[in-house]
Amino acid sequence: MADAFGPASMPVDALVADGLTRCFGERMAVDHVNFSVGRGEVFGFLGPNGAGKSTTARMLTGFLAPTAGRAVVAGFDVAKSPGAARRHIGVVPEEANVYADLTVRQNVLLMAELHGVTKAQRELRCTELLQTFDLTARATQKGRELSKGLRQRLMLCMALVGSPQILFLDEPPSGLDVASTRMIHEVISRMNREQGMTVFLTTHNMEEADQLCHRVAIIDRGRLAAIDTPLALRGRVDSRRSVVVKFSGPGVGPADVLPRPDMEIETLVDGWRVFSPEPGPLAQHIAARTAALGLRIESLNTVSPTLEEVFVSITGGAHGHA
Numbered sequence: 001m002a003d004a005f006g007p008a009s010m011p012v013d014a015l016v017a018d019g020l021t022r023c024f025g026e027r028m029a030v031d032h033v034n035f036s037v038g039r040g041e042v043f044g045f046l047g048p049n050g051a052g053k054s055t056t057a058r059m060l061t062g063f064l065a066p067t068a069g070r071a072v073v074a075g076f077d078v079a080k081s082p083g084a085a086r087r088h089i090g091v092v093p094e095e096a097n098v099y100a101d102l103t104v105r106q107n108v109l110l111m112a113e114l115h116g117v118t119k120a121q122r123e124l125r126c127t128e129l130l131q132t133f134d135l136t137a138r139a140t141q142k143g144r145e146l147s148k149g150l151r152q153r154l155m156l157c158m159a160l161v162g163s164p165q166i167l168f169l170d171e172p173p174s175g176l177d178v179a180s181t182r183m184i185h186e187v188i189s190r191m192n193r194e195q196g197m198t199v200f201l202t203t204h205n206m207e208e209a210d211q212l213c214h215r216v217a218i219i220d221r222g223r224l225a226a227i228d229t230p231l232a233l234r235g236r237v238d239s240r241r242s243v244v245v246k247f248s249g250p251g252v253g254p255a256d257v258l259p260r261p262d263m264e265i266e267t268l269v270d271g272w273r274v275f276s277p278e279p280g281p282l283a284q285h286i287a288a289r290t291a292a293l294g295l296r297i298e299s300l301n302t303v304s305p306t307l308e309e310v311f312v313s314i315t316g317g318a319h320g321h322a
């Protein structure tokens with residue numbers, strides 16, 4: 001039976017990476033990584049290209065053997081009980097793997113059969129999922145005819161048709177269009193809320209990771225660099241908090257309204273941005289000084305750092321290491 005946090009039969013940790021390590025020749029692609037994902041959690045796995053995200057996901061899903069360490073899925077050691085572990089998961093791999101000669105519908109039905117879904121249920125689940133991912137009109141189209149975004153949505157249908165307790169979604173590094181990404185994220189967020197499905201998501205979309213994930217891990221050159229809630233991670237770079245001020249009509253120079261001359265400033269088209277760990281009092285100061293000078297402000301906002309800024313400060317930029 002499922003409760004709000006997932007099936008009662010599953011242990012508290014849906015996933016455990018215990019010293020998980022993978023070498024490719026001399027290269028340590030994943031270097032003694034430790035983390036656990038609670039059941040019912042949406043867990044984001046972020047990192048630059050080549051950081052080791054897909055390699056980690058492939059070890060957790062049993063597609064790749066670790067060089068050292070252990071992957072545990074729904075309480076099952078993936079190396080010792082691969083079949084039992086796999087029964088609990090649905091996987092959307094990084095590379096498209098739909099059958100090119102089968103139709104959209106046939107692909108989903110085949111996957112349902114492989115997952116042991118009964119014949120009556122198969123049709124029902126398939127129709128439902130195609131509707132959810134706006135693929136009903138494409139049901140009779142062949143896999144090979146689909147665009148990348150449509151293929152990704154089909155892979156989601158295929159991963160979800162067995163009603164997995166844990167979904168692995170390894171997003172393609174080159175990304176999808178905004179509408180497809182949003183649709184996919186909305187659906188997995190809903191399934192997490194309504195069915196307690198646990199989600200392991202690798203993504204480069206920081207904004208959506210921020211909104212979607214309960215916790216986020218940042219991996220860099222095979223090592224875990226940070227793991228926390230998006231809120232707490234953003235709090236780590238308080239120095240990147242800022243005030244953005246825009247003027248209607250001719251503006252003033254920062255020197256006229258800022259409390260100190262040495263503040264870090266970024267010039268915008270119609271105003272500027274000043275960095276400060278305490279943007280509230282700074283905004284008040286700017287407003288008071290501007291008013292005293294008889295000038296009008298168009299807008300004045302305090303801005304928190306984005307997850308992207310955290311990512312850049314931790315990894316030193318979004319450059320790949322592949």
Ligand SMILES: Nc1ncnc2c1ncn2[C@@H]1O[C@H](COP(=O)(O)OP(=O)(O)OP(=O)(O)O)[C@@H](O)[C@H]1O
Pocket residue numbers: 024027029047048049050051052053054055056094173321322
């Ligand atoms: N089969 C393989 N053989 C050799 N090296 C590999 C193999 N798979 C991955 N690697 C290497 O391991 C490292 C980690 O790769 P991985 O695919 O896990 O990165 P990633 O974080 O998923 O990157 P991306 O954001 O580009 O998807 C890279 O240096 C990559 O070149």
Ligand SMILES: [Mg+2]
Pocket residue numbers: 053054055094170173
């Ligand atoms: Mg990858």
